[in-house]
Amino acid sequence: MKFVDEFRDGALARGLAATVAAEADPARDYTLMEFCGGHTHAITRYGLEDLLPRNIRFIHGPGCPVCVLPVGRIDNAIELARRPEVILCSYGDVLRVPASHRTSLQRARAEGADVRMIWSSLDALRIARENPSREVVFLAIGFETTTPPTAVALQQARAEGLANFTVFCNHVLTPAAIQNILESPQLRELGSVPLDGFIGPSHVSAIIGSRPYEYFAEEYQKPVVIAGFEPLDVLQAVLMLVRQINAGRFAVENQYTRAVTREGNLKAQRLVAEVFELRESFEWRGLGEVPYSALRLRPDYAAFDAERRFNIAYHAVPDARSCDCGAILRGLKHPVECKLFATACTPESPIGSCMVSSEGACSAYYSYGRHRAPESPA
Amino acid sequence: MSHPLDLKQGRVEMAHGGGGRAMAQLIRELFLPFMESPALRAGNDGALLARPEGRLVVATDSHVITPLFFPGGDIGSLAVHGTLNDVAMMGARPIALSAGFILEEGLPLADLARIAQSMGEAARAAGVPIVTGDTKVVERGKGDGLYINTTGIGVVADGVELGGERARPGDHLLLSGTLGDHGIAILAQRENLAFASDIRSDSAALHGLVATMLDAAPGLRCLRDPTRGGLAAALNEIAGQSGVGALIREAAIRLRPPVRAVCELLGLDPLNIANEGKLLAISPPGESARLLAAMRAHPLGHDAALIGECIADPHHFVQMETRFGGRRTVDWLASEPLPRIC
Ligand code: SF4
Numbered sequence: 001m002k003f004v005d006e007f008r009d010g011a012l013a014r015g016l017a018a019t020v021a022a023e024a025d026p027a028r029d030y031t032l033m034e035f036c037g038g039h040t041h042a043i044t045r046y047g048l049e050d051l052l053p054r055n056i057r058f059i060h061g062p063g064c065p066v067c068v069l070p071v072g073r074i075d076n077a078i079e080l081a082r083r084p085e086v087i088l089c090s091y092g093d094v095l096r097v098p099a100s101h102r103t104s105l106q107r108a109r110a111e112g113a114d115v116r117m118i119w120s121s122l123d124a125l126r127i128a129r130e131n132p133s134r135e136v137v138f139l140a141i142g143f144e145t146t147t148p149p150t151a152v153a154l155q156q157a158r159a160e161g162l163a164n165f166t167v168f169c170n171h172v173l174t175p176a177a178i179q180n181i182l183e184s185p186q187l188r189e190l191g192s193v194p195l196d197g198f199i200g201p202s203h204v205s206a207i208i209g210s211r212p213y214e215y216f217a218e219e220y221q222k223p224v225v226i227a228g229f230e231p232l233d234v235l236q237a238v239l240m241l242v243r244q245i246n247a248g249r250f251a252v253e254n255q256y257t258r259a260v261t262r263e264g265n266l267k268a269q270r271l272v273a274e275v276f277e278l279r280e281s282f283e284w285r286g287l288g289e290v291p292y293s294a295l296r297l298r299p300d301y302a303a304f305d306a307e308r309r310f311n312i313a314y315h316a317v318p319d320a321r322s323c324d325c326g327a328i329l330r331g332l333k334h335p336v337e338c339k340l341f342a343t344a345c346t347p348e349s350p351i352g353s354c355m356v357s358s359e360g361a362c363s364a365y366y367s368y369g370r371h372r373a374p375e376s377p378a
Numbered sequence: 379m380s381h382p383l384d385l386k387q388g389r390v391e392m393a394h395g396g397g398g399r400a401m402a403q404l405i406r407e408l409f410l411p412f413m414e415s416p417a418l419r420a421g422n423d424g425a426l427l428a429r430p431e432g433r434l435v436v437a438t439d440s441h442v443i444t445p446l447f448f449p450g451g452d453i454g455s456l457a458v459h460g461t462l463n464d465v466a467m468m469g470a471r472p473i474a475l476s477a478g479f480i481l482e483e484g485l486p487l488a489d490l491a492r493i494a495q496s497m498g499e500a501a502r503a504a505g506v507p508i509v510t511g512d513t514k515v516v517e518r519g520k521g522d523g524l525y526i527n528t529t530g531i532g533v534v535a536d537g538v539e540l541g542g543e544r545a546r547p548g549d550h551l552l553l554s555g556t557l558g559d560h561g562i563a564i565l566a567q568r569e570n571l572a573f574a575s576d577i578r579s580d581s582a583a584l585h586g587l588v589a590t591m592l593d594a595a596p597g598l599r600c601l602r603d604p605t606r607g608g609l610a611a612a613l614n615e616i617a618g619q620s621g622v623g624a625l626i627r628e629a630a631i632r633l634r635p636p637v638r639a640v641c642e643l644l645g646l647d648p649l650n651i652a653n654e655g656k657l658l659a660i661s662p663p664g665e666s667a668r669l670l671a672a673m674r675a676h677p678l679g680h681d682a683a684l685i686g687e688c689i690a691d692p693h694h695f696v697q698m699e700t701r702f703g704g705r706r707t708v709d710w711l712a713s714e715p716l717p718r719i720c
Contacts, residue, residue, distance in 0.1 A: 010629070013702040041645070047704020096713060119569050231702060347712030358645065368706040371695045 009232065016235040017051040024053050024242050031057045032241055033331050034199040035178060037064030037359025038229040044368035046231040056238060059193075059331040060361035062177050062286055063201060065142040066093045067329060067353045067360045070283045071317040073170055074099040077139050080168065080310055081105060081113040087131060089116045089124040090139035093357035098350055100317050105139075121146075121153035128157070128165035137306045141170045145203040147295065148268040151275040154297070154304055166306035169296050172282060174204050175212045176293030180284075181330055182220045193332055197241040199234065200226035202256055209264025213252045221250045228256040275301055283316055285353055286329030325352035328361050335362040342366055383407045388487040395481065395515030404513065408491055412498035413477070415507035425509035427474055430533045437464035438529040446489065446523050448567045450559070450579030451654075454497035457526040459583045459654055460605070462504055466585035467601045467657065469540040469592060470532030475501060477528050478512040482521035490524065497526075504583040506530070532585075538592060544599040545620035547690040550666035552659040553630075554587065554673055555580070555681040557609055558637045561651035566640065574640045582655030587678045594672030595665040602658045610649040610708045612658050613696045623691025626708065627699045630685040649698075650711040660688065 024030060034040055040060045043049065049058065062068050074097050081088035088105070095105040095117060109115040114134075118124055121138060128136035140150045150167060157165045178198070186193045200213055205226045213224045223244035227237035237255045244251060254260055275298060282294030297305040306312065319326060322340060327333035335341050335354070345351040347363055354362040383403060393400035410418065417425035441457040451459075458475065465472040477497065481490065501508050559580040566574035584603065592598060600620075604612040609631075613624050633641070633648055641648045655678065661669050666684060673679030686698075696708040 010701040010703060017702075038645070045647070045706055046700045046702050047706045048702065050704035051702055092713070231700075347709075363712075367709040370707040370709070371693075371697050371705065 013051065013232055013235055016232065016239055020056065020235070020239050020242055021053045023239070023246065024055060025246060026053075026055065029055045029057060029194065030242055030245060031059060031194040031196050032199055032238065033059045033061045033181075033195055033197075034234070035061040035063040035174065036201045036204070036229075037067065037357070037361070037364075038202060039199055039227065039234055040064070040361050040364050041359055042229055042231050042234050044364040047368075048231060048234060051235070052238065056242070059195070059334075060328065061181065061331055062284065062329040063143065063174065063204075064354070064357060064359040064361070065146065065172075066097055066357040067325065068172060068177070068284045068286060069094070069097060069141055069170060069353065070285045071099055071319060072283065072315050074105070075317060076312050076314065077168060078103055078105055078108045078113070080137055080306065080312070081108050081115050083135070083310075085135045087114045087116060087127060087134050087136045088139055089118045089127060089136060091119075091141065092117045094139060094141060096350065096356050097353050098320070098356075121149040122156075125153050125156060125162065125165060128162050132164060134164060136165050138165070138167045139170070140167050143172060143174050143201070143204050144207045144272075147171045147272050147276065148207065151271045154275050154301055155271075157304055158301065166304050166309050167297065168306035168312070169276070171276065171295045172284065173293050173295070174201055174208070175216075176290050177284065177287060178213075178216055180287050180290045180293070182216060182222070184330060186332060195222065195331065196245050197223040197225070199237050199241070200224045200252070202227060202229045202233070202259070205256065205264070206259040207265050207268050210252050210254050210260055210262050211264070217250045217252045223250045224252045226252070226254045226256050226260050228259065274298075284329075285319060286326040320351050323352035325354045325362070328354055335365040338362070342370060383487060385487050385491050390481045390483055390485040390487065390490065390515055392483055392515050392517070395513055401513060405511075408487065409494050409511065409513075412491075412494040413501065413508045413511070414498070415509055417507065417509035418511065425474065425476075427509065427531075430473060432533045432535055435465050435468040435470040435532040435534055436529065437461055437468070438527065439464055440525060440527040442522060442525050443564070444522055445564070445567050446493065448579055449563050449575070449577065451581040452493055452496050453524065453526055454493035454495075455500040456579075456581050456654060457528045458497055458500035458504065459581050461528040461530040462506060462583045462585055463603045463654075463657075465530040465532035466583075466588040467540070467603055468532065468534060469538040469588065469598070469601065470534045470585075471589065472504070472506045472530050472532040472585050474509045474531045475506055475528055476510045477508050477526060479514070480521055480525040481513065481515045482523050483515055483518040485523050493524070500583070504585065535592075537596065540598060540600050542600050542602065542616045542619035545616055545622050545660045545688045546599070546662075547622055547688050548663055549599060549660050549688040550663050550684055551613075551624065551626060551686045551688065552661060552666060552670055552673065553609070553683055553685045554584075554657045554659070554679045555655075556632045556634050556637070557604075557653060557656065558633060558641065558648040558651035560654040561608070562637045562640050564652075571640065574636055577634070577636050577640070580653055580655035582678055584655065584657055584678060587657070587673065587676045590672050590676050591659060591669060595661050595669035597662045597665050598659060598669070599662065600660040604653050604656060604658055606652050607711060608648070608650040608652060609658065610647070610696070611710055613708060614710050616660065617694040617696055620688070621694060622688045623694055624686060624696045625689050625699065626686030626696070628701045630683050632681050632683065649708055
């Protein structure tokens with residue numbers, strides 16, 4: 001398990017940062033969006049902004065699975081969890097996401113709902129087997145990385161004929177979100193938000209491959225460099241982007257060759273295609289309705305679809321007023337520009353979803369970058 | 379005379395907490411053989427202790443942990459070490475422990491015996507007797523097997539003044555060893571992380587190390603064991619109490635390679651992970667070299683290191699210089715450590 005240290009080498013990092021400083025044109029800004037929360041986390045946690053020249057600016061994209069889940073879907077999940085026969089299972093951070101009426105799944109649990117935190121989709125299956133008289137619902141969320149494990153759980157449930165197991169599917173797709181950001185009027189027409197290139201997803205790309213980004217790079221003329229989550233990966237990706245931008249190129253390049261190929265993981269893609277199909281539209285927190293951006297269960301798996309079994313009706317709910325998560329998820333605002341940041345909104349009592357998971361931009365800045373904004377209270 | 383307890387197949391029953399013969403038998407046959415002490419053997423409602431010289435420290439800690447057994451210890455040894463360490467962090471020499479058990483009906487007596495034995499061994503190794511105890515039983519489903527509360531009493535020598543409010547800008551921060559071993563060992567066991575099965579909890583009693591440290595650095599300002607919330611919580615607590623900031627260096631903080639690997643894979647921050655056999659010491663700069671040497675000479679401080687300083691900061695932030703030379707805030711954790719989803 002030596003691999004970690006190799007990618008943590010401080011001297012290498014300083015060397016890379018110095019190369020970026022030497023090659024970046026001081027007369028211009030380089031505004032780079034990292035799509036994934038994992039990258040946001042690495043940038044803030046390792047203080048990478050301190051190493052890089054000031055004209056390299058990061059804007060933080062919507063790639064945080066917990067952050068983009070809209071209030072209405074959490075409301076649905078809470079309603080489900082309050083049914084006495086239901087055991088609702090989900091990943092830890094999901095339980096803390098604020099929903100309507102100042103509730104959350106965690107609050108619902110304190111009030112008596114049976115909500116369980118799990119580490120993997122297979123834990124939910126186990127709970128279903130152990131509780132045959134209860135309805136076990138797995139609240140599935142996440143991008144292309146968490147979809148295959150949900151598919152595995154569903155296949156297994158069907159093979160076993162597990163009648164008390166269903167999935168409330170909220171899996172979303174990365175390329176659709178990137179396209180939505182690139183299509184936003186602020187970017188396309190107004191040009192009020194500069195965006196010079198993307199640091200492309202890490203684990204997501206290991207599944208979907210680098211090919212899906214080729215269209216964006218070409219159509220919107222933005223370079224994309226797929227990068228791992230280690231701090232050195234990020235620095236190297238920044239250098240590759242600076243070089244592309246300087247040369248006026250907009251190609252898809254792959255820094256993360258140790259995990260990502262052009263085609264991706266075909267086996268995982270087939271698995272997902274067997275179990276899921278595209279939704280026409282899905283609401284994202286921050287982005288609103290995004291066409292063809294999410295998955296639902298195929299008709300073959302209807303028996304395991306919580307939306308059908310419990311007749312879940314979706315109602316869109318606006319985000320908390322004065323929470324800027326929406327603008328932050330689109331890269332239009334920086335967390336510290338939100339009036340509530342570190343005052344009314346903290347990781348202990350989050351108002352928006354971006355303050356909940358460690359992959360959220362507000363949480364990352366609160367936890368790792370607060371010393372930069374000393375006007376905020378300790 | 380009733381049959382002896384069946385320590386192989388038997389289970390805890392409601393009657394074992396009922397105050398009758400069954401309870402007396404449980405204490406006599408299961409607890410006493412492992413936790414022998416004159417006060418306990420006397421069988422009175424409380425323990426009579428001789429009055430010691432000096433000021434007294436009292437600390438209490440309740441232990442609720444799943445799994446009950448983990449690599450490097452179990453809830454019994456942990457209950458002894460945890461409370462002894464709370465006493466020791468006040469600069470005290472622990473002299474007595476109490477133990478209160480809340481047992482869940484159905485708990486295998488074999489497990490209970492194993493835990494009682496490990497508690498007795500931990501107390502004996504630490505040289506601190508368990509002088510009084512209590513046992514209650516709750517119905518099946520109302521407890522996680524068992525909970526243990528321990529209270530410790532210790533004596534502080536004259537002249538020793540330790541406290542979280544005593545840190546001053548310029549003071550040195552010393553850490554007695556690697557971080558994260560306990561928390562990651564528990565997590566690996568609980569979540570069945572096969573690749574991490576060789577990580578052991580660092581659970582240990584630290585009062586011996588503390589005594590050595592007090593000899594070497596009589597001006598010591600503060601000691602804290604970074605348990606729940608990890609080093610990040612300990613530093614933030616002290617920064618708040620003393621009204622100072624702190625700056626630590628990531629490169630000076632040691633992690634065992636498998637602990638580092640688990641943290642990396644799951645996206646956990648080792649600064650937030652619990653330790654049960656480590657301490658953070660704050661010392662005036664003039665005494666820190668001697669203190670560090672004394673810590674390194676002790677088996678429980680072998681990997682001790684100077685990890686940073688207290689600084690003047692009106693916001694009382696804890697900051698860390700990363701291995702890359704950047705800086706970041708070191709914050710409390712809002713909830714328990716969770717793996718990343720993406
Ligand atoms: S700081 Fe809180 S309220 Fe403001 S944008 Fe972030 S999550 Fe929303």
